[in-house]
Amino acid sequence: xxxxxxxxxxxxxxxxxxxxxxxVMSYNNYKQLCARDRVTVVRPGKGMDSYALxxxxxxxxxxxxxxxxxxxxxxxxxxxxxxxxxxxQAAREFFAEYRLPDGKELKSETQSExxxxxxxxxxxxxxxxxxxxxxNMAGNSTPISWEGILAECERxxxxxxxxxxxxxxxxxxxxxxxxxxxxxxxxxxxxxNINAVKLxxxxxxxxxxxxxxRVPVYTNMQIFEKYNELALDKGWKPLKSPATMTQFLNRPExxxxxxxxxxxxxxxxxxxxxxxVTIMPDKRDSIWYGDGTKLNLFYKVYTPQGYKLATLQxxxxxDAYSECFIGYNISQTECFESMYEAYRxxxxxxxxxPVELIYDNQGGTKREDAKEWLRKLATCSRPxxxxxxxxxxxxxxxxxxxxxxxxxxxxxTGGNITSKSESSRPNMxxxxxxxxxxxxxxxxxxxxxxxxxxxxxxxxxxxxxxRVELYExxxxxxxxxxxxxxxxxxxxxxxxxxxKFTARGLQITINKQKYIYDVYGKDxxxxxxxxxxxxxxxxxxxxxxxxxxxxxxxTKDDYGYQCVAIGEPYVTTHRAMQDQKEGERAFLxxxxxxxxxxxxxxxxxxxxxxxxxxxxxxxxxxxxxxxxGISDKEYEYYADLIRAEQDGIHESGNAxxxxxxxxxxxxxxxxxxxxxxxxxx
Numbered sequence: 001x002x003x004x005x006x007x008x009x010x011x012x013x014x015x016x017x018x019x020x021x022x023x024v025m026s027y028n029n030y031k032q033l034c035a036r037d038r039v040t041v042v043r044p045g046k047g048m049d050s051y052a053l054x055x056x057x058x059x060x061x062x063x064x065x066x067x068x069x070x071x072x073x074x075x076x077x078x079x080x081x082x083x084x085x086x087x088x089q090a091a092r093e094f095f096a097e098y099r100l101p102d103g104k105e106l107k108s109e110t111q112s113e114x115x116x117x118x119x120x121x122x123x124x125x126x127x128x129x130x131x132x133x134x135x136n137m138a139g140n141s142t143p144i145s146w147e148g149i150l151a152e153c154e155r156x157x158x159x160x161x162x163x164x165x166x167x168x169x170x171x172x173x174x175x176x177x178x179x180x181x182x183x184x185x186x187x188x189x190x191x192x193n194i195n196a197v198k199l200x201x202x203x204x205x206x207x208x209x210x211x212x213x214r215v216p217v218y219t220n221m222q223i224f225e226k227y228n229e230l231a232l233d234k235g236w237k238p239l240k241s242p243a244t245m246t247q248f249l250n251r252p253e254x255x256x257x258x259x260x261x262x263x264x265x266x267x268x269x270x271x272x273x274x275x276x277v278t279i280m281p282d283k284r285d286s287i288w289y290g291d292g293t294k295l296n297l298f299y300k301v302y303t304p305q306g307y308k309l310a311t312l313q314x315x316x317x318x319d320a321y322s323e324c325f326i327g328y329n330i331s332q333t334e335c336f337e338s339m340y341e342a343y344r345x346x347x348x349x350x351x352x353x354p355v356e357l358i359y360d361n362q363g364g365t366k367r368e369d370a371k372e373w374l375r376k377l378a379t380c381s382r383p384x385x386x387x388x389x390x391x392x393x394x395x396x397x398x399x400x401x402x403x404x405x406x407x408x409x410x411x412x413t414g415g416n417i418t419s420k421s422e423s424s425r426p427n428m429x430x431x432x433x434x435x436x437x438x439x440x441x442x443x444x445x446x447x448x449x450x451x452x453x454x455x456x457x458x459x460x461x462x463x464x465x466x467r468v469e470l471y472e473x474x475x476x477x478x479x480x481x482x483x484x485x486x487x488x489x490x491x492x493x494x495x496x497x498x499x500k501f502t503a504r505g506l507q508i509t510i511n512k513q514k515y516i517y518d519v520y521g522k523d524x525x526x527x528x529x530x531x532x533x534x535x536x537x538x539x540x541x542x543x544x545x546x547x548x549x550x551x552x553x554x555t556k557d558d559y560g561y562q563c564v565a566i567g568e569p570y571v572t573t574h575r576a577m578q579d580q581k582e583g584e585r586a587f588l589x590x591x592x593x594x595x596x597x598x599x600x601x602x603x604x605x606x607x608x609x610x611x612x613x614x615x616x617x618x619x620x621x622x623x624x625x626x627x628x629g630i631s632d633k634e635y636e637y638y639a640d641l642i643r644a645e646q647d648g649i650h651e652s653g654n655a656x657x658x659x660x661x662x663x664x665x666x667x668x669x670x671x672x673x674x675x676x677x678x679x680x681x
Contacts, residue, residue, distance in 0.1 A: 001074040002053070008074055009042050009053035010067065024066045033060075085160055091118035094183045100191055103253070113163060114186045120162045121178045124149055128175070146172075199248055203227065203236050211249055212261035220246045280320060280393070284474035287320035288354035288378070289394035290343060292334035292362070296402050298411040299444040300435055307435045311413060314448070315339050316394075317346040322471035323397050323460060325452045326350055330445055336364025337511050340545065343377060344491055353480040353490075357381040360394075369496040376490055379478075404458065405451045411438050491544050492552070494561065498538035501531075505570045506553065508541050517541075517551055517567030525590055528598055530565055539564065599627045600638035 001010045016027045025033075033039045039059055045052035056074050059067070067074075095111040106114070131144050146168055153171060156162060165171045177185040199207060210223045218226065224245040228238040239245060248254060260268035281287055295314040300307040315338045317327035327346025331338035339359075347353060357374065361383035364370050374381045402415050414426040431438075439447055456468040463470055480486070499508050505518040519534075521527040539553040540561060550568055554561040573584040580588075607624060610616035617624045626635055 001056070001071070001077070007042055008056045010056055010059070010074060012045065012052040012054065014071065015054065015059075015063070015067070021070055022066075024070060025063050085116075085119055085123060085156060087115060088119045088122055091115045091183050098187065106187075106191075110191075114183070116160050116162045117164055117186050118178075118183055120153065120156050120160065120164060121175060123156065124153060124171075125175060125179070127152060199239070199244075200236055202234070203231065204248070204254070206230065207245060207248060208254060208257050211258040214261065220249060223249070282321065283476045284319055284321050284471050285350070285352050285354050285476040285479035287356045287358060288326075288346065289318045289320055289397075290339065290357065290359040291316060291394045291398075292338065292360065293398055294413065295330060295444075295448060296406050296413045296415070297409055297444060297447065298413055298431060298438055299441055300438040301441070307438070309431070309435060309438070312441075312444070313338065315342040316398075317342050318394055318397055319471055320393060321474065322467045324456050324467040324471040326471070328452065330448065334362065334364065336367055336370045337545070339364050339370065340373070340493065344546075347377070347482055347490070348487075351482050352476070353482065353486075354378045355380070355476065355478050359383055367496055369494050373493055379480075401451075401455050405455050409447065409451075410434065491546070492542045493545060494554070495541040495543075499541055500536065500538045501534050501553070503535060506539065506541070506567055508543075508551075510543070510545065510548075515548055515551075516570040517553075518570045519553070519565045519567055525587070526571075526594065527565070528594055532598070534564070541567070596627075596630055596634065597638045597641065599630065600635055601642055603627055604639060604642060 001008070001014065012030060015024045016030055017023060030039075034041060040055040041052060042055050043050070043053040056064075092111070092115045095106055095114045098106055100106070127149050128144060150168060150171070153164065154166075157164070157166075165174055174185070207223055207227055210218050210226055211220075221242050224239060224242040227245065230236075231238045249258070256268075256272055259271065292313055292315040295312045298309050298311060301310045313331050313334045315329050315331070315334065316325060318324070319326055326349055327342045327344070329338045329341035329345065355378060357378035357380070359365055359374060359381070365374065365383065399415065402412075406412055410427075411431060412426055457466050459465060460467050460470055482490075495508060499506050505516050507514060507516045509515075519527045519530045521529075540556055542552040542554055542561070542563075544550075548569075550566055552563045553565045553567050554563050556562070571587060573588045574580045577585070603624075603626065607616060610624075611619065626632070630638075
């Protein structure tokens with residue numbers, strides 16, 4: 001049974017079907033009744049998924065009684081079903097998405113009220129349309145009877161609590177509005193009337209601007225007074241109470257517009273920016289954090305006026321998974337050298353490199369050589385986002401380390417200066433009264449080492465196991481194992497600037513200490529061939545801060561660093577003979593002789609070049625002076641050595657003599673062909 005075109009109908013299958021018991025009538029009876037026009041077929045069963053419908057009132061009484069006995073009274077069932085209000089789902093969606101002029105959404109209670117009102121109006125309009133349809137079908141032009149509609153309206157008011165008008169005229173007007181305007185007519189004009197807002201749009205912008213003003217700075221009361229003063233000139237309605245202004249300024253959608261001006265942009269960022277929630281790693285060496293901070297313990301330093309309070313810096317390296325402290329370095333300032341020592345300690349202690357290294361973008365990390373070195377330590381090395389302390393896990397770890405361990409010492413400096421907790425404030429009166437009892441620098445280093453061990457042996461808040469045990473029992477297959485070859489490459493640092501190689505070797509300053517290097521040959525003496533080609537050239541210096549006995553002199557191009565030579569500490573000799581040690585005098589005379597040889601070499605090479613291009617003084621009737629301090633005999637001797645070297649005598653295996661007597665002995669053993677080589681001078 002169903003209603004089709006406002007007509008109560010039953011289906012042919014209900015009349016002739018026998019599945020649920022005795023049939024109401026046979027199919028042949030149904031066909032005969034149709035042929036005799038004894039029943040009215042409202043819809044014939046033609047087409048796909050279409051079934052025949054028969055008007056209930058046209059069925060003969062004997063068949064009605066059998067139908068009621070089998071299925072129940074259709075009219076009664078339809079009346080019962082008609083009494084249940086069908087909620088308008090489209091209205092529910094409309095009011096859920098509806099926004100008032102100020103951008104706010106409707107309250108949930110208001111949405112429910114409007115959905116019920118729309119559903120009731122749908123029912124009343126359906127009643128109205130049924131009456132109109134029945135009168136049209138009957139050719140009746142009598143007016144619509146509103147008594148039944150009003151009675152239905154009140155019945156639904158008692159049952160569902162709708163808020164539609166009780167007055168007939170007002171109800172008729174609301175139904176007409178609903179037909180033409182839809183759901184919009186149900187929204188109260190009080191909600192959409194902008195005149196109900198106490199501050200006009202221009203006045204709101206003025207109030208926010210005054211709140212943002214820094215010159216001068218206004219209180220809420222002063223903003224209220226200033227607003228009312230300007231309202232008279234602008235034709236606005238003055239505010240009666242300062243509370244109205246305060247309530248307006250503290251509304252969330254308003255507060256966001258002035259909060260940054262009064263509290264700072266970083267504070268506004270913390271309040272209004274979306275905070276990401278991340279999952280910490282589940283294995284060691286996935287992430288290492290490195291950061292420098294104040295070592296939160298006072299120590300004493302001696303001055304002529306007595307002992308004074310002092311503090312130090314510490315650079316800590318922490319494993320993110322276990323929160324285990326794995327490397328550190330204490331220093332006066334946060335610098336690259338301190339950072340280097342902390343990371344090196346962590347790598348050598350754990351025997352692994354991290355997959356990801358996160359470091360603070362402060363202190364020594366800003367240097368180019370530091371950035372380059374940090375990139376070698378992990379698969380991914382990156383700085384933290386600046387001005388975003390809330391997102392740094394290491395800051396949270398430092399805070400808990402201070403509260404759980406360091407606070408026990410009476411020389412505790414307190415927590416971060418921005419902390420509001422009273423327990424984070426030191427008792428300066430007590431500390432200053434006991435300065436002499438504070439530890440010295442050496443004692444402080446021992447105390448801090450013990451504090452770190454205590455932290456590492458405390459249970460992790462999440463895993464309920466000691467941090468050091470948690471770290472040592474974990475394994476990360478993606479972390480790189482430290483090898484000897486990797487150690488040699490990893491711990492060498494490249495100088496930030498180039499250093500020039502001069503006659504006094506190459507000088508570099510590391511951590512305020514000067515080092516001088518020279519390049520030596522296999523015989524242990526200065527490599528003069530290197531000096532000839534590189535004196536005056538600048539090199540990047542690669543060095544191991546823990547072993548400064550050797551450095552690498554490198555050049556750099558688009559492909560990276562190229563090692564040119566190995567530098568070793570510059571050999572020095574005592575000037576006084578009585579202070580000279582074994583080998584110093586021989587080395588000194590060897591260098592004097594070598595320097596003379598190089599002077600003659602430069603002189604001869606220059607003369608040859610001049611002769612080749614016709615610019616030699618001798619070619620113009622003049623004379624080129626010989627090097628001063630070198631006698632003619634010495635000059636001839638060194639020239640012979642150079643010519644013999646160029647002719648391959650030295651390369652043939654014969655030693656080049658280093659004294660005049662040896663040279664004369666060597667000449668006496670030469671053949672005439674070999675002597676001709678000397679005549680070429």
